[in-house]
Amino acid sequence: MFSIQNYTVESLASQFGTPLYVYDGNKIEEQIGKMRTAFAGTNLKLKYACKALTNINIMKLMRKNGVDIDVVSTQEAHLAILAGYQPHQIQYTPSGVAFAEIQEAVALGLRMNLDSLPLLEKVGQTYGNSLPVCLRINPHIMEGGTLKISTGHKDSKFGISIEQAPEIYEIVQKYDLKVVGLHQHTGSDFKNANVIISAAEKLFDLAFKYFPNLEFIDLGSGFKVAYHEDDHITDMDKLGKGVVKVFNEFCAQYGKEVELWFEPGKFLVSECGYLLTSANVVKHNPGRNFVGVDSGLNHLIRPMMYDSYHEIINGSNPDGEEKEKYDIVGYICETDTLGKDRTIPTVKEGDIIVIKNAGAYGFSMASNYNSRFRPAEVLIYNGAAQVIRKRETMEDILKNQIVLDI
Ligand code: LLP
Numbered sequence: 001m002f003s004i005q006n007y008t009v010e011s012l013a014s015q016f017g018t019p020l021y022v023y024d025g026n027k028i029e030e031q032i033g034k035m036r037t038a039f040a041g042t043n044l045k046l047k048y049a050c051k052a053l054t055n056i057n058i059m060k061l062m063r064k065n066g067v068d069i070d071v072v073s074t075q076e077a078h079l080a081i082l083a084g085y086q087p088h089q090i091q092y093t094p095s096g097v098a099f100a101e102i103q104e105a106v107a108l109g110l111r112m113n114l115d116s117l118p119l120l121e122k123v124g125q126t127y128g129n130s131l132p133v134c135l136r137i138n139p140h141i142m143e144g145g146t147l148k149i150s151t152g153h154k155d156s157k158f159g160i161s162i163e164q165a166p167e168i169y170e171i172v173q174k175y176d177l178k179v180v181g182l183h184q185h186t187g188s189d190f191k192n193a194n195v196i197i198s199a200a201e202k203l204f205d206l207a208f209k210y211f212p213n214l215e216f217i218d219l220g221s222g223f224k225v226a227y228h229e230d231d232h233i234t235d236m237d238k239l240g241k242g243v244v245k246v247f248n249e250f251c252a253q254y255g256k257e258v259e260l261w262f263e264p265g266k267f268l269v270s271e272c273g274y275l276l277t278s279a280n281v282v283k284h285n286p287g288r289n290f291v292g293v294d295s296g297l298n299h300l301i302r303p304m305m306y307d308s309y310h311e312i313i314n315g316s317n318p319d320g321e322e323k324e325k326y327d328i329v330g331y332i333c334e335t336d337t338l339g340k341d342r343t344i345p346t347v348k349e350g351d352i353i354v355i356k357n358a359g360a361y362g363f364s365m366a367s368n369y370n371s372r373f374r375p376a377e378v379l380i381y382n383g384a385a386q387v388i389r390k391r392e393t394m395e396d397i398l399k400n401q402i403v404l405d406i
Contacts, residue, residue, distance in 0.1 A: 002315040002354055005380045009276055009315035009352045016378050017391060018352065019295040020276040021363050023053070025061050025381030027272040032065050035264065038240025042247050042260040047091050049221060050076055052265030052360040053273070057379055057388040059083035062268070070263040073097070074104050081108075091218070091263070093136065093183070095158055106131060113183050113218070115159050117167055124175030134181030134218060137162055139202045143195040144187025144222065146306050152186035152199065159184070162202055169210045179211050181261070185220025188266060193223070193239045197246055204250045216259035217250075219243070223267040227357050228309045234267070266360040273359020275300055275375070276315065279351045280331065289326045291347045293338070296330020298369040300355060300362050303338050312339040315354035320345025328353060332370050363389075371397050 001008045004022055012022055035046060047070040048062045054076060059069060060083045068089040069080045080090050087109030094101065095115055099122055105112065106127065114120050115136035123131060138159030144150030151158040160168055172179055182203045186195050196219050207214055223234040243260070251257050277293035302308040312328050314320065325343045330336035338355060347353065366374045373392035378385050 002313060002318045002352075004274060005385075006383055007380060007385055009274075009354055012378065012385065013276055013278065013352050015385070016376055016387060018276050018278045019293075019299055019375040021299075021358065021375050021377045022274045022276055022385075023055075023058065023269070023359055023377065023379050023388075024272045024274075025058075025379050028058070028061060028268055029065055031264075031268045031271070032062075032067060034236050035262065035267070038236040039244060039260060039262075040240075041244045043257055045216065045259050045261045047218070047261055047263045048268055049263045049265035050080065051364060053269045053362070054079055054364050055377055055379075055388050056083045058269065059085070061379075061381070063089075067268075071110070074101055074108065074110075077105065077108055077110055087111075091134070091261075093263075111181075113181070117160060117164060117171065120160070120168065120171045120177070124171055124177055129176040129178045132178045132180040132215075134183050134216075135160060135168060135179060136183045136185075137203060137206065139184050139186065139199045141186050141195055141199055141202075143190040143192060145189030145191075145224075145308075148306055149189060150187035152184060162206070165206055165210065172210070178213075180213070180215040181218055182206060182211065182214060183218035183220065183261075185263065186222055188222050189224050190222040190234075191224065193234045194242065195222070196220075196239065197242050200243065200246060200250075204246075204254075207250075207254060214254075214256075214258050216261050217247075218261035218263065221262055221264045221267065223264060225266050225270040225357060225360075227270075227311070229311060236267075270357045270360035273357070273362055275355040275358040275362060277353045277355065279347050279349055279353050282326075282347050282349060289324055291326045291328050291353060292331060293328060293353050294331055295355075295375070296332035296338070296370075296372075297334060297336035298330075298332055298372050299366045299375055300338065300358055301365050301367075302361060304334075304336060305365075310339065310358065311356040312342055312344065313354050313356070314345045314347050314351055316351040317345045322346045328355075332372070368392075368397060373397070 046067045092110040093113040113134040136159040142153040277295040281292040283290040297304045328339040376391035377389040
């Protein structure tokens, strides 16, 4: 039977029920360690992109390991503060938000990452040089697992176009803005890791030309994880060697040891997460077999939204020799195929079907579609399994509905 740390998936399912998100906290620490080793020799700062998995306990674990936080909303910032972060440890990277939210973020004391010229202008008018800022630059590089998660190309909504550097500089001069950082994020799940180096070199050029007082360069994230058994994950050590070399050369020429920032989401939490489901029904149709599980696109939208592949195993019988080919489908009233044409050990009703690599953008993108409850979450850390979010109930579904006298 498949186990996570010292717990079989059947024991987890019987103790906590299904559907269930389970996270291996020690695996997260292992991933943090890999990044620290790869970029040793620089002044490295990791900022966990918490949109990937926003449970406060995961944030606390990051904090315990000296990892700061990247947030994209003031709501995420409030969660980070609840997790114990000081505002200066929180980088706020919003996209297209109302200025009122920017003001709220400034009042909270967050570090600001600005991504449009109009916003830069407003920040200049309102705060002048009293507010240190980072600029999100769109380097015009096409990379990322799919177009939907590619964010650094010319037609992407994110960042200030690198071609607008003279306009940026004009605004910076006009308000004497204090630019302390440059940022880029090319996209999630990149195929070519060297994209980080190409993008970094573009930021270095800007730094030399316009920004002599930087404190850090933020190279975003996008590291590839192994969704498919045959996927080549980002070779962190190899990438590290390349980045450390160009970064240290940059610092030497720049005349200052600036900090090197990354904002990993998937790399830190994807592999740590498993979605445990129960096989509700095994259906043999002419030409196609289905395993219907007690979950679906409401709990893991990635297969539907990005055509993403997630490895799926029969956790009750992972090594069984008798196998069959199935479509693993959800219980939502849509064609919510979680995995197509998967040959796995024969499934019987009640088996625990495990969807791997579900830690990042799993629960955080879950919904109540079909008025289904979102799953419970369990963290296994140092051999102890604890609930970190209760399963929802009918009360949660009804919470904000106002029933009129009709
Ligand atoms: N920094 C910025 C500015 C970002 O926009 C993102 C992700 C990250 C860091 C973290 O990237 P990661 O390490 O996770 O690749 N829901 C999609 C991914 C959307 C990513 C959004 N931004 C998915 O499930 O593939």
